[in-house]
Amino acid sequence: MNKYQRAPAVEVFEETMDKMPILTRRVLSNLTKNGLYAPSKISAALCSAQVPQNANYSTEAKRQNLLKFPALKLEETISKFLKTAEPVLTKEELEETKRLAAEFQAKDGAELQKILEKVAESQENWLAPRWLKAAYLTYRDPVTVFSSPGMTFPLQHFKTSADYYMYTAKLIQGLVKYKKVVDDGKVPVVKMGKNELDNSQFSAVYGTCRIPRPEEDALEYNPNSKHIAVVYKNHFFKLPVYNKTGQIINAKVLAEQLQQIANSENKSGVPIGLLTTDSRDNWASAYAELMKSSTNARSVKVIQESLFTVSLDEVVPFAQEEVYNVLGLQLIHGGGTNKNSGNRWMDKTIQVVVNPNGMSGFCYEHSPAEGQPIAMMADYINKIFPNPQEFEDGANDNYEPFSKLPFDQPSPVLEQKLQEAGKNVDKLAEDLELRVLQYKGFGKDFLKKQKLSPDSFVQMALQYAFYRLHKCAGAQYETAHLRIYYGGRTETIRSCSNESLAFAKAMMDPKCTDETRVELLKKAVNGHREYTTMALQGRGVDRHLLGLKLMALENNKPIPKFYQAPGVVKSAHFRVSTSQVASPNAAFMCYGPLTHDGYGCCYNPRDSDIFLACSAWKSNEETSAKLFAKSIDEALTSMRDLLERAGEKPKAKL
Structure with missing residues (x-):
């Protein structure tokens, strides 16, 4: 087919839904402020295609x-x-x-x-x-609520804290294993009618981070990163997911590392992550202040270069009839300053959120790509989760342990910006109704x-x-x-x-x-x-x-x-x-x-x-x-x- 010709008509949702379900999601764009299209906001979407057998x-x-x-x-x-x-x-x-x-x-x-x-x-x-x-x-409004969606995983029932850490470790190992699928060029090419669907976005989500700037943000790509960032009680940690010879670390070792991270901190830290929940210009201003400290700059760089973040959240109580409502809100905004909003880094393309109460899922900042990589990640993990052998392979030695990412005590200016960001995310959390x-x-x-x-x-x-x-x-x-x-x-x-x-x-x-x-x-x-x-x-x-x-x-x-x-x-x-x-x-x-x-x-x-x-x-x-x-x-x-x-x-x- 000449590439200037129109694609053939397709029967999209009827015949191909089971093979190629559409995963859509809108991203907001205040084009009035930027003088672009309409006086309202315009959407973009997350779209997904599952893997057919003969791809x-x-x-x-x-x-x-x-x-x-x-x-x-x-x-x-x-x-x-x-x-x-x-x-x-x-x-x-x-x-x-x-x-x-x-x-x-x-x-x-x-x-x-x-x-x-x-x-x-x-x-x-x-x-x-x-x-x-x-x-x-x-886009200058917060990515929190306005832009980044929450995508839920099935509810879990953790009998012990060990179950909680092992489940989280399996999520981590599964995501890293799927990165190998991407790196090896084994993401299936799906066709819609006679036309192939572009797979280039799959390589754009691991290690990617949005960087706040006045008026216009930037994107940084770090696909060769070897670590993730773990957030616990507002503290940030670097956790390598490959050993020194390049092998993926297995779930048992990762679970032990997560347990040690949790044992290392009894008190909540300064909620630096709150800054990332604010409007983009507010965050850009705070970012400039935050990065004046060389200690802060080094820690932020590690977070930005991570493959993804994992938020180990504080327990959130819920009534049984409200479980889905609470789960969705936790993924979207974290519940405000009194709950888990500080336990986030909203600029990361992939945030994995796991709560000891059994709630878990993704928060997805999708500037670099639509949702098909996230959907395929979830599909891949769901397929391998029932098989224990999938998580027994991988390295269990010769690895670098986790390390804490230090932040200096906030300056008076930064403290003020933290308070403002906290007030703003609390307003969002209070105003948003989900059913x-x-x-x-x-x-x-x-x-x-x-x-x-x-x-x-x-x-x-x-x-x-x-x-x-x-x-x-x-x-x-x-x-x-x-x-x-x-x-x-x-x-x-x-x-x-x-x-x-x-x-x-x-x-x-x-x-x-x-x-x-x-x-x-x-x-x-x-x-x-x-x-x-x-x-x-x-x-x-x-x-x-x-x-x-x-x-x-x-x-x-x-x-x-x-x-x-x-x-x-x-x-x-x-x-x-x-x-x-x-x-x-x-x-x-x-x-x-x-x-x-x-x-x-x-x-x-x-x-x-x-x-x-x-x-x-x-x-x-x-x-x-x-x-x-x-x-x-x-x-x-x-x-x-x-x-x-x-x-x-x-x-x-x-």
């Missing part, structure tokens, strides 16, 4: 047969954009948007399109470096029998749930990976449509017949599937419009009035930020809302049930994660009942 092996993008990322046709993008904007606009707003869109297409947009086409011709992926800067490195719903009425199996896309069905349920609460359409996005392209990141799936709004209204209309409702449901689901296919091919709306605006900025041209059109503003104000993480385990991903008046919702549709993690801001009186979760529960049940009346009945999970 070819390669992790080098340059060795793969990948497509070059194109510049789309302007008229096609404008046409699709107008259709996606309709459900959130009044008639007057739509007419104004159409007028500005026509002017844009004829004048400024056409000029910017020519510039973009020239840039796209000269670069393998014109979007990737610009997206990294716009969506991540210039995890395990819906047991049905799962993927029932929906597949109905010949309905499970992902699209859940997306329509979220649209319906929002409409039930707010009596209006809510702009909603889901993110699609662009891994068929060299260096591909993400495109937005705009889930709010005329079809989804018509379906929601029909469900609320007592005069509407079931036959009409079923017909509208199928139209909405199929419409979402079609947009998903386009987005996965790179033929969405948002990245193209962003690219055109970036061309104006890069060439010192004024921003066209089109970008202030009601349709541009309102359709990109995503009040429902959604993502899917496919896992057979009782696990889920979670994150904060995208907008102050919106919700976050990450879901895991399993065979017979669906996990949904809903978030909202308590400070906004219009939203409630508890009520949204309840509305989703009721929406799913209503939709199931509708299909039952139409014929098929699901088997509810007991």
Whole structure:
């Protein structure tokens, strides 16, 4: 295939979900502050593909047969954009948007399109470096809550502290063993249709750290590092994971080292890690002060160069009915200064969090890559965990023991910044509401029998749930990976449509017949599937419009009035930020809302049930994660009942 040709259409979520589950997650980008795309924040995602049996092996993008990322046709993008904007606009707003869109297409947009086409011709992926800067490195809000998601592991039941340390040691050894898979070029190359998916991001997560800078952060890569950083009671430790001859240290030795680390400290240290939870500019200022000490600078360097961090947290009590809510919040922000927020280093791409109460998971800072490496790590560990022999191999001698990383007593200036960071993370922890719903009425199996896309069905349920609460359409996005392209990141799936709004209204209309409702449901689901296919091919709306605006900025041209059109503003104000993480385990991903008046919702549709993690801001009186979760529960049940009346009945999970 000519690499300038479009990728073939694919049936993404239906036929390939079991082989290639999508793990998505939005990252926030305050593009208003940076003058880039829309007056709201824009998303990126974590996308994953599981390993098929017959995969070819390669992790080098340059060795793969990948497509070059194109510049789309302007008229096609404008046409699709107008259709996606309709459900959130009044008639007057739509007419104004159409007028500005026509002017844009004829004048400024056409000029910017020519510039973009020239840039796209000269670069393998014109979007990737610009997206990294716009969506991540210039993003100034905290990565805590706003950007970095929590990804849960199944709950554990530790009978003794030895069990706790051995479990953590196995996680460490498993992650280091998976790094060897990456280093040896044995990460399978997955295909979507006839196109290979880019695997280059797998080499970008181990040893990677975000570095705070005023206005724009930096990324540092340390893939050849031989140690991890362990955090216990706010103290930091260097723990080698290879012995002196380069062998991976086995779990038994690592568990002993973890036990010794815990035994070495009885009191909590100065919570230097709190600084990393703050806004990026606040942290950049504190970082400059922190690094004035050569002792601090050496310790920070060791943390930054570590393959990943492991947080051995303080026990957090919980009521049984709140276990999933507490778990998610611990991964997202650590619970505040009175719990575990100081026991973090939020700049690290991979943070492993383990609590003696049985809670564990990842916190993922995903500036360098989407989520497929994290998903494949978790999949790999889940597969090897039941086999004790996997953790008996490796070195048990000739290794360097752990060492503490010292920090000087904070200066008055740094102490003030620590207090400010603590207050800020406490506000975030207090304001964020999370409700995890395990819906047991049905799962993927029932929906597949109905010949309905499970992902699209859940997306329509979220649209319906929002409409039930707010009596209006809510702009909603889901993110699609662009891994068929060299260096591909993400495109937005705009889930709010005329079809989804018509379906929601029909469900609320007592005069509407079931036959009409079923017909509208199928139209909405199929419409979402079609947009998903386009987005996965790179033929969405948002990245193209962003690219055109970036061309104006890069060439010192004024921003066209089109970008202030009601349709541009309102359709990109995503009040429902959604993502899917496919896992057979009782696990889920979670994150904060995208907008102050919106919700976050990450879901895991399993065979017979669906996990949904809903978030909202308590400070906004219009939203409630508890009520949204309840509305989703009721929406799913209503939709199931509708299909039952139409014929098929699901088997509810007991």
